[in-house]
Amino acid sequence: MDAATMAQLLRAEPIPEAHMIREGQRKARDLLRARLVLVCRALRGQRAIGALLEKYKVETPVALPELPRLQTDLHTAQRAPLKRQARRLDHELHDRRALHVRYEAPAVRTDPVASSPSRALIAVASHLGG
Known part of the structure; x- marks a missing residue:
């Protein structure tokens, strides 16, 4: 993409405004993602146990x-350290107050397009990129 095309796109505003997360928040986000991986692995083990119980009808x-x-037994043994590690990340994030992220919701439009609650929700969702 050349500069002229980019300038034209910026004037027409079809490109959404970008958001760059701050360094401190980026580190917290990365820890949250690591926690999510741990929780997903633990949950996968729990589901595998449930599948075995269902398969053998016990x-x-x-x-x-x-x-x-x-x-x-092996799935249970794997889940224990995963849960411990996720709790450790919980405490670390809480101690650093990294989970306290402020978010201001956009104002709900009150024009005729957003006259019903469902249209208002659609307007908010489209503003959020959803």
Whole structure:
């Protein structure tokens, strides 16, 4: 894209305004993403245990045959450190007050286009990029 095309696009305003996150918030966001990965892995183990229980039509892992029970034991053993690590990140983020992010919602339009609540929500969602 050349400068003339970019200038034309900027004048016509089809390009949304960009947001660059501050360095301190970027670090907190990266920690939150790491926490999400840990939680997803722990949840995947929990779902695998549930799938085994459903497959063998039993209520508890103790009632499973030997090898599927071993699988549930391994999943349970993996989940414990993942949950501990996620809690550690929770405390770290909370201690640094990195989770306190301010967000100001855009004002809801009151013109005839947004006269109904559903249209107002659509206006807010389109403003947010959704």
